[in-house]
Amino acid sequence: MASTEDKAANKENVSSWKDSIYNPRTGELLGRTASSWALILLFYLVFYCFLAGMFALTMWVMLLTLDDYVPRYRDRVPEPGLVIRPNSLDITFNKSDSKNYKNYVNHLESFLQRYNDSMQENNEECIPGEYYMQDGGEMTKKVCPFRRTSLSLCSGLSDTDFGYQEGKPCVLLKMNRIIGLKPIGDPYINCTVKKDHPVQMHYFPSEGRIDKMYFPYYGKKAHENYMQPLVAVKLLLTKEDYNKELAVECRVEGTNLRNNDERDKFLGRVTFRVKVVE
Amino acid sequence: MGDKDDRSPKKKKGATKDMDDLKKEVPITEHKMSVEEVCRKFQTDVVQGLTNAKAAEFLLRDGPNALTPPPTTPEWVKFCRQLFGGFSILLWTGAILCFLAYAIQAATEDEPAGDNQALVIREGEKVQINAEEVVAGDLIEVKGGDRIPADIRVTSAHGCKVDNSSLTGESEPQSRSPDCTHDNPLETRNVAFFSTNCVEGTARGIVICTGDRTVMGRIATLTSGLETGKTPIAREIEHFIHIITGVAVFLGVTFFILAIILGYTWLEAVIFLIGIIVANVPEGLLATVTVCLTLTAKRMAKKNCLVKNLEAVETLGSTSTICSDKTGTLTQNRMTVAHMWFDNQIHEADTTEDQSGAAFDKSSVTWLSLSRVAALCNRAQFKAGQDSVSILKRDVAGDASESALLKCIELSCGSVRMMRDKNKKVAEIPFNSTNKYQLSVHETEDPNDNRYLLVMKGAPERILDRCSTIMLQGKEQPMDEEMKEAFQNAYMELGGLGERVLGFCHVLLPEDQYPKGFAFDTDDVNFQTDNLCFVGLISMIDPPRAAVPDAVGKCRSAGIKVIMVTGDHPITAKAIAKGVGIISEGNETVEDIAARLNIPVSQVNPRDAKACVIHGSDLKDLSQDQMDDILRNHTEIVFARTSPQQKLIIVEGCQRLGAIVAVTGDGVNDSPALKKADIGVAMGISGSDVSKQAADMILLDDNFASIVTGVEEGRLIFDNLKKSIAYTLTSNIPEITPFLFFIIVNIPLPLGTITILCIDLGTDMVPAISLAYEAAESDIMKRQPRNPARDKLVNERLISIAYGQIGMIQALGGFFAYFVILAENGFLPSQLVGIRLNWDDRSLNDLEDSYGQQWTYEQRKIVEFTCHTAFFVSIVVVQWADLIICKTRRNSVFQQGMKNKILIFGLFEETALAAFLSYCPGMDVALRMYPLKPTWWFCAFPYSFLIFVYDEARKLILRRNPGGWVEKETYY
DSSP states (O other): OHHHHHHHHHHHHSTTHHHHHEETTTTEETTBOHHHHHHHHHHHHHHHHHHHHHHHHHHHHHHHTSOSSSOSOOTTOOSOBEEEESSOSEEEEETTOHHHHHHHHHHHHHHHGGGOGGGGTTOOOOOTTSOOOOOSSOSSOOOOOOOGGGGGGGSSSSOTTTTTTTTOOEEEEEEOOOBTOOOSEEEEEEEEEOSSSOOEEEEESGGGBOOGGGOOBOOTTTSTTOOOOEEEEEEEOOGGGTTSEEEEEEEEEEESSOOOOSSOTTBSEEEEEEEEEO | OHHHHHHOHHHHHHHHSOHHHHHSOOOOOGGGSOHHHHHHHTTOOTTTOOOHHHHHHHHHHHOOSSOOOOOOOOHHHHHHHHHHSTTHHHHHHHHHHHHHHHHHHHHHOOOOOOOOEEEEEETTEEEEEEGGGOOTTOEEEEETTOBOOSEEEEEEEEEEEEEOHHHHOOSSOEEEOSSOOOSSTTTOTTEEOTTOEEEEEEEEEEEEEOGGGSHHHHHHHHHHHOOOOOOHHHHHHHHHHHHHHHHHHHHHHHHHHHHHHTTOOHHHHHHHHHHHHHHTSOHHHHHHHHHHHHHHHHHHHHTTEEESSTTHHHHHHHOOEEEEOIIIIIBOSSOEEEEEEETTEEEEOOOSTTSOSOOOOOOOHHHHHHHHHHHHSOOOEEOSSOTTSOGGGSOEESOHHHHHHHHHHHHHHSOHHHHHHHSOEEEEEOOOTTTOEEEEEEEOSOTTOOOEEEEEEEOHHHHHHTEEEEEETTEEEEOOHHHHHHHHHHHHHHHHTTOEEEEEEEEEEOTTTSOTTOOOOTTTTOSOOSSEEEEEEEEEEOOBOTTHHHHHHHHHHTTOEEEEEOSSOHHHHHHHHHHHTSSOTTOOOHHHHHHHHTOOGGGSOGGGOSEEEEEHHHHHHOOHHHHHHHHHHOSEEEEESOOHHHHHHHHHHHHHTTOOEEEEEOSGGGHHHHHHSSEEEEETTTOOHHHHHHOSEEETTOOTHHHHHHHHHHHHHHHHHHHHHHHHHHTHHHHHHHHHHHHHTOOOOSSOHHHHHIIIIIITHHHHHHGGGOOOSSOGGGSOOOOTTTOOSSOHHHHIIIIIIIHHHHHHHHHHHHHHHHHHTTOOHHHHTTOHHHHTOTTOOOEEOTTSOEEOHHHHHHHHHHHHHHHHHHHHHHHHHHHHHHTOSSSOHHHHOSOOHHHHHHHHHHHHHHHHHHHSTTHHHHTOOOOOOGGGGGTTHHHHHHHHHHHHHHHHHHHHSTTSHHHHHHOO
């Protein structure tokens, strides 16, 4: 298509082609003399500089009106999405080949670095089961600790392979951070496997609870070291589950948060596939 | 559906299966039956099993015992996604618009049709047959009112006259007789031509040519065989498309190379290339142009210019030369009494169509006598039932000059019929070409006066020969040499005006020789036909239409050269040319100069004469160079006695000199020229079907003045199309830059395909069309016609303004709105650069914004689509300013005013449409457009204001410095 149009465009100019590129008599290049070119280019240079200046000015004014801590509108993210780690919706590995699942393990390990106890010495303990409200007062908000140890078997401390070696992989779940979000009720994660007979699962912390003390979130600038609460699910797969693709769906339950939006499949829920090859 | 059926029959089976049925519980009942019952049901046997035949039958009935494979996306759906996905939808919409444009065009065209009968004599019997079945050699009879069915050689005729005006342009009916009178077949009396009309009398003749071989057929074949070039507007649009294509390909290739450098894969780069080229196509523009032309065509139709070919609307505006036929176009195509000579004085009659001209002294006794002669010695009469119609418009049975006399007398002296009733006709000798006179004998009005009145009219010199006295101031005086001299001078003068002169005389026959009841023998004349009393001369002409001189003047001031091309005689042509201003006052022809200086024509320098009258026979001998020379050096030209082929040559000559030529004409003889011309203008009332078919435009009222309207409308639409295109093209830049930035700096796409379409085919449409209603900025009839080589519809200056300047401001306005929305939702501009890959990753559902919030794919897509909507709304906002600045090319908006109501409507319409698309519930699903917060509407306001101020400043400098740099670089 491009080539035919190109030809059509050229055809018209064929007659005056040579002259229109460079006319030796008048010294015109592409129909303009050097000074004419200089003038028009100068005009466009000045014009575009002015436009760039105007754009920069309006952008600057706009940025001045913004708050550093909270975005002006938050109505486009009213509800949190649910995300898993390792960051893949298709977890397939050979349990007997460590190279095969190394990526997942490394990913989880690096993700959990922030949750090391050593990183959280500055954080004060909060009252479990209550929102940690810090309105007013200092702009920098305090952070409730979330310790890696609370993930127990899935913390990667006792079992550095996160159960991938034994074919009972751990999957971490986290709710997206949303400024000012205070879920009503007691949020917990519940996972199901679409399969004839249920697969045993182990949740850490127990029952997959997400404590309310981690809410609300005050934003990146105020809540710099905010620890996002995690829930780990250990899929206790048995021999007969191997070599099959299992669809696992996890939802946030027990709250007013949406987990059944028709269009957004990741709002308060997440579906991923697990396949363990023996 | 057909494809689907053919390619995957299994799929159909699944589709037709009742889903509700499947949703019910398992319908198995066999478990409750006994084994025997089950065997019966399946016609099987517990021991033997099924027979082979049954098994085969059941296999055929139920299909194989395998699960239906799960529905996968069929290949054709995948193909369709490619076919209609992304920017391809822009192309498809363009294709659909082509159908629409064609439908509009097809609906505005209509063709006339006709059908005919002929009376032939075959095997001695007269038969009425279809004219199409006439063959060469047929003996044919025609009578007054018939259309001649083929070229015929007349064998016998009785007062037969044919109207050759459509073929030769002669206004007067020509008599036909069996004698050969001229070498030229077109001039000789014994041939009547196909499709001319027999006006009166009867004739018989042998068909010599039929169909395409007839003179008329040859002209028609010549006409249809002519290659007509593209209309000027078509050439302009083609040029415009070349420019747009050039820009699109240039941009596409640039970004293709850039994409490769930036590390995109080949396939992605090619998709970008196609996307950019397609996005550059202004989808709505050609439809807008069509609609603008249609609107103008409608407006012109209201002013009696019917446009057959839509593109011809503009052609009149570009016209630099008009070749006009005389008869019926410049003139009324109706003989009218123009002058009278009596009492040794020339009197001027009123020739205007509405009788608004000056009247002459009607009190003279001579005039009474003259009018009596003219009324009595006249066989014409009004057709019945026309008492309510004004005299000039009544239909008359009779020959053209007699009806002219009839109307003139009826107008000045009252009812001619009463006069004829009072003076009963006793005898009559009709006009014939040997006598060249017509006479009749009447009783007198006075019942006591038993004398007879003999009245005679005819060729003046013949009449004069028969007269011995002349009537002056009502008294008979002997005809002396002095009076003869006066007569000659008057005759010469009237003849020199191109008028047809008739002489009138009468005598009261002495009672003693011709007592009451005398038997006048008209075959063997037994009464006095000389020593008559000369009464006067009456001259007639086909007078120019009232509006023509004014129209010719307007064409002149609009820089349009008006050339007369006629089949009529040079003297008549010249007289009419002078009358309508084609030869303006004070301009002389070579012959005039020669006559004034009393030197031979050959000694006059042709350059001294601005005007010239060229005879068809001279034209034949001219070389192409001489022809060019004449057309170039004379401003006022009249071609007389031209054949259809010569008319064509004249048109071609003008076109060779670079002129855009309009030809007006009504006859078949004009049709080759009509077809060859850039725009052919035919006459709606008097025009022949052939000429109407060859023409691009039809003047419904036959009025040359309508052409001026056409020129004005054509020039206006050309100017307004420029504005419309400038307006539409401008929004191309804010439509294409988002995609470019999407590629280069990897930001989320700021404007999607759907929204681009909403602009091109939605909000931009009505405003662009409304510019067609814009009033002219200056007196467009005072400037020269555009030079097609230089003054283009779309030139680089228009592109520079639209793309380089206004478009850029608009794009910034859109981008500003985009950045505002993303920033206010948490994504600051600094974070956006390079975010694209993550942004468009469906599996990434915790994308972090500048405030630490995390977004799912759907959530951020909603923000992105809100940005599309805001970008779209911003384009609408900046297009307000663009529309207002596009109203004028030179004047300030404050000078031009906001009188264009359609334009104001357009402003409101596009805003309402934008609001509707943004706020209407369900749009988020249908078009993925989301409601905007009120403040986001104002993001582009500073840019809209900037556009207005910038362009007003530009136009101010442009007006202050005519011919300056700003005009050279930015006046489009």
